[in-house]
Each structure stands twice: as C-alpha cells, then as structure tokens.
Amino acid sequence: MIRIQTSLFVLLMSFFTDAAFAEQWQEVSRPSGGSIESLLIIDDNTLMVGTSQNFVFRSDDGGRTWQQKREGLYNSRATILYQTGSGAIWAGTYSGFFETTDLGENWTQAGNSPSGAYITGIVRNTDGTLFATQLGKGISKSTDDGTTWTASNTGLENYNISALAIDNSGTLYCSVSYDGLYRSRDSGSEWEKLNVSENYLQITDILVDRDGRVWVATHGYGVFRSEDGGDSWNEFNNMLRDYNTETLFEDQNGTIWTGTFWGYVFNAMAGTDGWTEIFHWQEPFIIANLRGSENGTLYLGTVGRGLYRSLDDGFTWVPSDKGLDDLDVTGIYSMGFSELLLTTTTNGIFTSNNFGESWQSSPEGPVYDRLAVYYEQTTGNLYTNNGYSFSILRSVDRGASWQELPIDENIGYPLSMVSDSDGALLMGTNKNQILRSENQGESWSELYSRPDTDVMIFDIFVLADNSIVATLYNSGILKSNPERTEWIIFTDGLDLLNVSHLAHTKSNILYTWVNQQSVYLSLNDGQSWSKLQNDRSFNTLELAIDSHDNLYFALVNSGVCVSWDLGITLVPINEGLDSKNYWTRDVSVTAGDTLLLAGMNGVFWREIPQLPSSWNGKKHLADITSIKLAGDFFINSPEIQSGDFIGVFTSEGEICGMTRFTASRIFSFTVRGDDPATPEKDGFLPGETMYFHIYRPSTGEEIGPFYTEFEAGSDKYQSGELYVLKKFVTETQVMATARFSEKMLNLAPNYPNPFNSSTRIGFQLEQPAYVEMDVFDVQGRIVRHLHKGHLGRGDHQVVWDSFDDSGRDVASGIYFIVFSADMAGKRYHSRQKLTLIK
Numbered sequence: 001m002i003r004i005q006t007s008l009f010v011l012l013m014s015f016f017t018d019a020a021f022a023e024q025w026q027e028v029s030r031p032s033g034g035s036i037e038s039l040l041i042i043d044d045n046t047l048m049v050g051t052s053q054n055f056v057f058r059s060d061d062g063g064r065t066w067q068q069k070r071e072g073l074y075n076s077r078a079t080i081l082y083q084t085g086s087g088a089i090w091a092g093t094y095s096g097f098f099e100t101t102d103l104g105e106n107w108t109q110a111g112n113s114p115s116g117a118y119i120t121g122i123v124r125n126t127d128g129t130l131f132a133t134q135l136g137k138g139i140s141k142s143t144d145d146g147t148t149w150t151a152s153n154t155g156l157e158n159y160n161i162s163a164l165a166i167d168n169s170g171t172l173y174c175s176v177s178y179d180g181l182y183r184s185r186d187s188g189s190e191w192e193k194l195n196v197s198e199n200y201l202q203i204t205d206i207l208v209d210r211d212g213r214v215w216v217a218t219h220g221y222g223v224f225r226s227e228d229g230g231d232s233w234n235e236f237n238n239m240l241r242d243y244n245t246e247t248l249f250e251d252q253n254g255t256i257w258t259g260t261f262w263g264y265v266f267n268a269m270a271g272t273d274g275w276t277e278i279f280h281w282q283e284p285f286i287i288a289n290l291r292g293s294e295n296g297t298l299y300l301g302t303v304g305r306g307l308y309r310s311l312d313d314g315f316t317w318v319p320s321d322k323g324l325d326d327l328d329v330t331g332i333y334s335m336g337f338s339e340l341l342l343t344t345t346t347n348g349i350f351t352s353n354n355f356g357e358s359w360q361s362s363p364e365g366p367v368y369d370r371l372a373v374y375y376e377q378t379t380g381n382l383y384t385n386n387g388y389s390f391s392i393l394r395s396v397d398r399g400a401s402w403q404e405l406p407i408d409e410n411i412g413y414p415l416s417m418v419s420d421s422d423g424a425l426l427m428g429t430n431k432n433q434i435l436r437s438e439n440q441g442e443s444w445s446e447l448y449s450r451p452d453t454d455v456m457i458f459d460i461f462v463l464a465d466n467s468i469v470a471t472l473y474n475s476g477i478l479k480s481n482p483e484r485t486e487w488i489i490f491t492d493g494l495d496l497l498n499v500s501h502l503a504h505t506k507s508n509i510l511y512t513w514v515n516q517q518s519v520y521l522s523l524n525d526g527q528s529w530s531k532l533q534n535d536r537s538f539n540t541l542e543l544a545i546d547s548h549d550n551l552y553f554a555l556v557n558s559g560v561c562v563s564w565d566l567g568i569t570l571v572p573i574n575e576g577l578d579s580k581n582y583w584t585r586d587v588s589v590t591a592g593d594t595l596l597l598a599g600m601n602g603v604f605w606r607e608i609p610q611l612p613s614s615w616n617g618k619k620h621l622a623d624i625t626s627i628k629l630a631g632d633f634f635i636n637s638p639e640i641q642s643g644d645f646i647g648v649f650t651s652e653g654e655i656c657g658m659t660r661f662t663a664s665r666i667f668s669f670t671v672r673g674d675d676p677a678t679p680e681k682d683g684f685l686p687g688e689t690m691y692f693h694i695y696r697p698s699t700g701e702e703i704g705p706f707y708t709e710f711e712a713g714s715d716k717y718q719s720g721e722l723y724v725l726k727k728f729v730t731e732t733q734v735m736a737t738a739r740f741s742e743k744m745l746n747l748a749p750n751y752p753n754p755f756n757s758s759t760r761i762g763f764q765l766e767q768p769a770y771v772e773m774d775v776f777d778v779q780g781r782i783v784r785h786l787h788k789g790h791l792g793r794g795d796h797q798v799v800w801d802s803f804d805d806s807g808r809d810v811a812s813g814i815y816f817i818v819f820s821a822d823m824a825g826k827r828y829h830s831r832q833k834l835t836l837i838k
C-alpha cells in the first residue's frame with residue numbers, strides 16, 4: 001500500500017455539533033457515487049444496484065434516491081443482480097448467491113453456491129437450468145434451482161470467464177479472459193472456441209438480440225457481430241470513436257447501445273450499418289453498465305463516478321445517486337478549521353470546508369487504488385503521487401486544481417513525503433532513494449541513493465536532531481546521522497524486514513508495523529526494536545498519536561483501540577461505531593485531539609477519551625529500559641462499571657498506569673517501576689501499595705481511591721521497567737476491597753502445582769467466616785464453584801479435581817483459585833495461580 005504521511009493542522013472545537021465532548025463515534029456525511037457493479041431494473045420506479053464496496057441499494061422513485069438494503073448480506077461486493085422466474089432476486093457476490101423475496105429488505109444464502117463462490121455472471125435456460133460463472137473456476141450449472149451445482153468446463157482452455165449469454169434455443173456463449181469467445185450447443189457439456197477475430201481479444205460483454213444475432217464488445221477492437229450463431233463474424237465499428245467498449249444493451253425498440261472506457265455512449269438503430277455518437281463526457285470515466293426501463297429511461301453505471309439517468313434517449317444525463325454511497329474511503333485528513341479531505345479508491349479526492357456536511361470533488365486529481373496525500377502544514381499545499389507514474393501532483397488551492405510535476409525516470413516514482421526542519425520536502429521512492437526539494441516539488445536533489453538495490457521507501461521521518469529515519473521494505477530501518485553524511489540500516493529486533501509504516505511520539509519513540517500484523521517500538525531512534533506483545537491481534541492498518549502520546553490503532557475487523565502505555569495494552573473504543581465499520585482504513589488525530597476515522601462503510605469523528613488533568617502526568621514513559629510481564633493480579637470494587645477508566649497511583653499521587661474497564665470485564669494495564677538511577681521517585685517500589693482511582697466520563701466523577709498490595713519480589717519495579725499486569729474481574733466478584741492481613745487469613749500454596757488430575761488448597765481462618773472459593777480461567781470466566789458457606793476458625797482444605805461445574809474435564813492451562821472471606825464485618829480476598837498439565 002502506498003503511504004504518504006500527513007501533518008495535521010489545528011482543527012478548532014467550535015465547529016462541532018452540540019456533542020462537544022462526544023464519547024461515541026459520530027458519523028460524518030460523505031459524498032455519494034462510487035462503482036456500480038450491477039444494475040437491475042425491476043419496473044419503471046423500482047431499481048436495484050450492486051456496488052463494489054457497499055452492498056446493494058434500492059430506489060423506489062426511478063433512481064432519484066436510494067436506500068441501502070443489506071440485511072443478511074455479509075459480502076460487500078455485489079457483482080451480479082438477477083431476477084428469477086418466481087420474482088425472487090439473487091445477488092452474486094464473492095461469497096456466493098444471496099436471495100431476497102422482499103426487494104432486498106432481507107437476504108438469505110441462496111441454496112448451495114458453486115465451489116469457489118466468486119460469482120461474476122448468471123443466466124437461465126428455458127428448461128430452468130441455471131449457469132453461473134466464477135472467476136478462476138469457470139462455469140457451473142444447476143438443474144435444481146441452485147441447490148446443487150456441477151462444473152461445466154469441458155473444452156475451456158481458461159477458467160477466467162468475463163461474460164456469459166444465452167439465446168432462445170439454449171446455445172451458450174462465454175468469453176474467456178484474453179482467450180476469445182466459446183460456444184456450447186449442448187447445455188454446457190462441451191465448449192468450442194469461435195474464431196471472432198485474428199486479434200488477441202479481451203471480450204468485455206456479450207449480447208444476443210431479439211433477432212438472434214450475437215454481439216460482443218471488446219477492449220481495444222470495438223464491437224463484432226454474428227448473424228449465424230457465431231460461425232462467422234464481422235466488425236461493427238463504423239463511426240465508433242472509442243474501440244474500448246465495455247457494455248452492450250438492447251432497448252425496447254431493438255436499438256443496440258454501447259458504453260466505452262473513455263465515457264462515450266453510442267447506439268445503432270435497426271437497419272443501420274454503424275454507430276451514432278449520443279454523448280461523451282468531457283471528463284472520461286468507465287461506463288460499466290448501460291440499461292433502460294420500459295418507459296425509455298436510460299441508466300448508466302460507472303466505475304468510480306456513480307449512477308446517471310437520461311430521459312431523452314441519452315442526449316443529456318443527470319446524477320442519480322442521492323443516498324447511493326459506495327465510496328471506498330482509504331484515508332481521512334484534517335487541513336485546518338473545519339476542513340477535511342477524503343481519499344478514495346473509486347473516485348479520487350474529495351474536500352469539505354464544513355466538517356463533512358457537504359463535499360466537493362477534486363476532478364483533476366488522480367483516481368487509483370490506495371490513494372495517499374501529504375498535507376504540508378507551512379504552505380498549505382497538497383501533494384500526491386500520480387499513480388505509478390514518474391510525476392507528482394501538487395495543489396495550492398486545497399484540492400480544487402492540481403498541477404503535474406514531472407520527475408526524472410531514473411529517480412523512480414514517489415512513495416512517501418515529509419517536511420524537513422527548514423520547510424523543504426523530503427521524498428522516498430521505489431528505487432531506494434531519498435530526495436530533497438527546496439522549491440515545493442519543482443526540482444529535486446539526492447540525499448541518499450542505492451539504485452543497485454530495488455528497495456521501496458514507504459515511509460520517512462525527520463528526528464529532532466535533523467537525522468532521518470525511513471522504512472526500507474524487505475531491508476529494515478534506514479537512519480542517517482544529523483549531518484546526513486552517513487547512513488546505516490538497522491534490523492536488530494525485527495523478526496521480519498518488510499516494514500512499511502512509521503509513527504512517532506513527541507519524545508521520538510518510534511513505531512513500525514509489518515504485514516499489518518506485528519507492531520514494534522524503538523526507544524533509541526530506530527537502532528533496535530522490541531515487538532509489542534499483548535492479548536489482541538494487531539492486524540494494524542494505521543496508527544495515530546495524540547498530544548499526550550497516547551496511541552490509536554486502526555485494526556482489521558476490530559475497530560479502533562487506544563493504548564496509554566506505549567502500545568502494550570490495547571483498549572477498544574468503538575462506542576457508537578456500527579460493526580460493519582470495524583474494518584477500519586485510517587485513523588487520524590487532529591491537533592485539537594479529535595479522532596477522525598475512515599471505516600469500510602463510513603466516516604466518523606469523536607473526541608479522545610476525556611480524563612482528569614491529574615491523569616495525564618504519566619511518569620517518564622519515554623525513559624523506560626525494558627518491558628516485562630510481571631504476572632497476574634486481582635482487583636475488586638463494587639463501583640466499577642463498563643466504560644470506567646481505572647488509574648493506578650503511587651502513595652504520592654503520581655499516576656503510573658491506566659486502562660479502561662469494558663463490558664468483557666477482563667482488563668489489563670502496565671505500571672512503571674521506580675528507576676533507581678534517577679534521584680526522584682518515578683514509579684512503584686517493591687511491595688508498595690497501589691491506589692486505584694475510578695473515573696466515570698459519563699458523569700465526570702472520580703471514585704476512590706481503592707488500594708491493595710501487589711505481591712512483588714525484589715526484582716519487581718526496578719531499573720525503570722514497565723510491567724504488564726493482567727486483571728480478572730467477573731460479575732460474581734464485585735465486592736469491597738480491604739487490605740490483606742495475614743493475621744486474619746492464611747492461604748497456603750496449592751499442592752501439587754503443576755498438577756495432573758487434582759490439587760489441594762489449604763487455608764487457615766483466625767475466626768469464623770463466610771467463605772467463597774471459585775476457579776477461573778485466564779479469560780476471567782468461572783470454571784468451578786468449589787465452596788460457598790460458613791466455616792469455623794482453624795485449618796481447612798479444598799480439593800479441585802480438574803472438572804468444571806458441568807462435570808466436564810477441563811483442558812490443560814493456567815487457572816486461578818479466588819478466595820474471599822467475610823470476617824469481622826470486612827471482606828478479604830486472595831488468589832492462587834494453578835497450572836494443569838495433562
């Protein structure tokens with residue numbers, strides 16, 4: 001993925017809505033349009049379209065307005081829409097067929113989809129036989145209305161089918177990618193190749209008209225027609241100005257229509273021997289679908305430009321996509337007061353000057369997959385790489401217009417850009433080069449070059465001392481000295497070298513991530529790296545950092561998580577975010593600490609989690625020397641609610657760790673140990689009491705403190721180390737926390753430990769008590785209730801036989817015995833870790 005870093009300008013708070021401190025994600029309006037994969041006209045008023053990224057939409061007013069219809073659909077790309085003889089509608093997707101009998105209100109899986117399930121086409125014979133095409137799988141047929149399917153590829157040399165058609169006699173025609181046209185006269189049992197042309201044809205569409213003539217549209221060679229069922233062919237290109245034809249359609253009058261790659265619309269009326277140019281867009285785009293209703297209204301679906309409608313036989317067209325939202329947004333940026341910028345795969349760049357209430361297209365900007373933009377804060381210029389060409393595009397008017405700036409082909413095409421300390425531009429290329437421009441991209445000089453190694457520099461960053469750090473894909477991390485006269489490649493600590501992204505805090509802690517899966521941090525300007533270990537799968541698409549150096553991860557299928565401890569602990573912050581947007585594309589933080597999110601199907605904003613000012617003073621996290629797992633820890637409080645923040649403080653009132661309590665009731669966080677090398681106390685000492693404060697953002701109240709002691713050995717909390725503590729709190733363990741006293745309660749270690757089938761837990765009570773003992777797994781779930789009732793003073797023991805409450809033998813692993821006792825009006829608790837090995 002191409003990446004160009006973005007500097008964010010100040011986004012003032014006054015332009016927000018009444019939700020001044022939004023604790024949930026708020027959706028931002030975004031422009032309509034996008035790519036129309038399929039178009040079905042049910043009647044003059046009712047239409048349905050399948051989109052490339054956003055499921056299916058339906059219009060009940062002739063295409064003027066649209067509503068998304070996706071209930072039951074779990075694949076966002078609807079490549080085919082087909083109406084069966086019974087009136088049901090099928091949507092062909094990458095996950096097979098889905099059926100609706102109520103015009104898309106509800107969808108269900110339609111029978112058993114063909115193996116592979118990447119549906120690209122469907123036709124039905126007069127005898128009811130269904131034929132479906134799949135990318136890479138060829139053709140399958142079904143004689144039982146889609147319940148079972150069998151392959152039907154005999155004679156096909158290539159299974160990448162791009163178009164399928166059938167005539168009234170049941171003869172089938174299919175086009176094979178770059179391998180011409182095939183025909184079957186025996187219901188798909190055997191296929192024969194037809195000699196349409198001597199050229200190497202890429203056929204894009206097939207049409208059998210009402211007179212039985214077969215038409216094929218091709219890319220680069222125009223249209224061919226056969227009047228004898230495919231035995232002989234003639235070019236039909238008279239007056240055709242664009243031979244890159246994409247779609248064919250026959251209207252109710254028998255007129256043939258075609259749309260082209262460069263935005264032309266032609267028709268050929270019955271009895272004519274050529275085409276008439278009806279319309280041409282000055283701004284070219286691909287016409288993917290061209291259809292008409294019975295009343296003569298024409299509809300035109302495009303790649304990246306939405307849907308259009310014509311009421312005058314194609315001579316004028318108007319946008320017809322109000323509510324039709326299919327923009328595949330890949331990035332969202334802030335450019336100043338209320339100004340936002342979106343990048344998309346389908347329609348290029350959009351800008352808004354009113355925080356997303358309305359959008360303006362940037363028509364001269366590029367359109368290609370994974371568009372990336374760099375906003376230069378000092379000048380206000382926008383820069384982007386111009387596809388995979390040897391040039392960049394620059395806009396000096398916030399994206400309203402773009403100027404192409406050529407680059408020498410020996411340099412390579414740009415992949416990343418950043419501003420230097422003196423305002424110059426630095427650029428990384430696909431040929432292992434770092435270039436510098438002092439005239440806003442007009443010309444470039446070379447800072448670093450290794451043309452003998454074809455390595456891509458996907459990201460670049462300037463440190464405070466003027467040195468440069470960059471990612472070398474498949475090679476590691478490149479770093480210069482402050483004078484930029486020496487360059488060294490570092491790989492220490494990186495398990496994989498295909499690094500692509502960089503993120504950095506104000507204190508120059510660096511982050512990089514590999515294959516969207518592994519995240520690493522560096523505390524020494526990139527010279528060595530440590531892999532972050534936690535319980536949440538990273539699958540990171542983007543990483544952003546706020547003014548307090550807190551991290552925000554945009555994760556695949558997991559939404560957004562925040563980390564207050566350098567990325568060790570990740571806490572979800574997806575309140576208000578629909579699950580369909582958990583596949584995030586980009587997360588940004590404005591200078592005003594507002595979060596901007598580009599989801600798979602929406603654009604959102606929210607405030608960063610608001611905390612008391614005393615909670616933002618985490619001690620010297622940038623100075624840590626190592627990160628270690630300290631062990632398991634247990635804390636209870638009747639005050640904790642889902643959504644509360646939990647901070648751990650020293651006795652002096654310094655916060656040294658923080659997390660958020662979620663609905664899962666399982667949480668963990670990291671605390672800082674005191675560094676003996678520093679004169680001040682900047683963390684916890686061994687055995688020191690921790691004080692836990694609870695902050696509830698919904699009411700703004702701070703509850704506590706509650707306190708406990710961590711069972712730490714002499715090696716804990718020393719040398720400025722961070723320790724990861726795992727906490728387990730369940731619904732049955734919400735109780736007041738009291739300080740532990742060995743005079744009142746003595747819980748002995750279980751024996752044996754590790755154990756194979758059973759283990760014995762002994763304890764001593766100094767006075768009668770009401771006792772509860774439970775076994776928990778590592779996810780905080782109760783496995784077994786061991787005891788619940790009154791016990792007298794003295795020695796006791798309980799045996800766990802490794803079975804759960806249902807009598808099932810549990811698996812090997814780590815478990816916890818949690819003990820609580822009510823004595824003398826107070827409640828005490830303790831716990832033991834058990835290791836079961838079978």
